Amino acid sequence: MSEKENKPLEIDNMYLVRRYFQPKNVIIKEIGNRLIVTIKEPENTEVATILKKDLEQINPFKKVSIVFVRDYKDGEVKNDKWQIKGVKNIIAIASGKGGVGKSTTSVNLALALSNLKLRVALFDADIYGPSIPMMLGYDKMPPSSYDGETFQPFKECGIESMSIGSMIANDTALIWRGAKACGAIEQLLTQTAWEDIDIMIIDMPPGTGDIQITMSQKIDFSGVVIVSTPQDVALIDAVKGINLFNKIGVPILGVVENMSYYICEKCGHRADIFGHAGVEKTAERFGVDFLGEIPLHYDIRVNSDSGTPIVQSEPDSPYAEAYEKIAEKIAQKLKLK
C-alpha cells in the first residue's frame, strides 16, 4: 500500500483521539493486529473506554489498547517505570496462549537460577490462573506484613516469591479489566520487601493483550523468554508474542520449547508427539535464540502440581538438567555468570 493510501486511516484515528486528548500528547502505533494508543496525560479510564470503542468501530480488524504514561520521548516511554526496589534484573516468562507450561517453566527456571548461586525472586502476574503458590507449596496462605506498608515475600525452596493469586479469589481474576489488574500487579510488585535480588522472574499472563503491553512499558525488563509447545496453533501465538515484544523494545532472550518430546520409560523410545523442532525453526525464522527444549514427562507435571518442582525434587534427573541448561544460558546472556 502506498503512503498516500495509508494516510486516511491515520487521520481518522487521530481525529477520534483529539476529541479527548491533545494530539501532541498521543502516539498511535500499529503492531500486528493491535492498535496501541499511548497517552501522556492523567489517566481517565471512562474516556479511555469510550475512545477504545470508537477506535474499534473504525478499525474492525484491530484490537485497541490505550495506555496512559507520565513521560515519553520519540515514541518510547521514559521515566515512567514502576520502581521495584531491591531487584537488579527482571525477566518476563511469556507465552502466546495459556496451558503451554509457562508457569511450570517459570518456577523450574527460578530454582535452576538459584542453584547457580544467584538470589532469585519469582513473581506470579498470571491473573487468569495464578499457579505459583500451588507449585511452591504456599497455596491459600495470605502474605504477611511487619510494618503495615510492605508485604513480606514468601520464602520457599530457597527463592523469594509473591503471587497476584494472594490478592484475589480465583474466580475474581477473569472479570478484572486491564487497568485494575495492572494496578494490583504494580502495587504488589512495588510494595513487596524484596531483599537484594539478582534476578526476578515474572510469570506473565498468557497472550498479548492490554495487561502485557502495559507491563512491558512500565517494567524495566532485561529481557523476555517466550515459551511455546511445538504445535502450529501454539507457534502462531508465540510469533505474536515475538512481534509484540520486539516492537515494544523488550529484548527477546530466546524461546523455549516445552512438551517437546516424550521418552517411554519402559523402552526408552523417543516420541515427538507434537512434531519436532517447530519452535527452533520458528526462532531461526525470526532471528531469535532457541534456548532449549523440555520434554513432556509425568514427573514434571506431578511435581509441579504438588508443590515440589522437579528441579528441587529430582535434581539429578535429565528433566532438571534441561531446565538448568536454559538457566545457564539466561544467566550468561544477562552477564550474571
Ligand code: ADP
Ligand atoms: P501455563 O502457565 O502456560 O498455563 P502450566 O505451567 O500451568 O501452563 O502447565 C499446564 C499443565 O501442564 C500443568 O498441569 C503442568 O503441570 C503441565 N506441564 C507443563 N509442562 C509440562 C511438561 N514439560 N511435562 C509434563 N507436564 C507439564
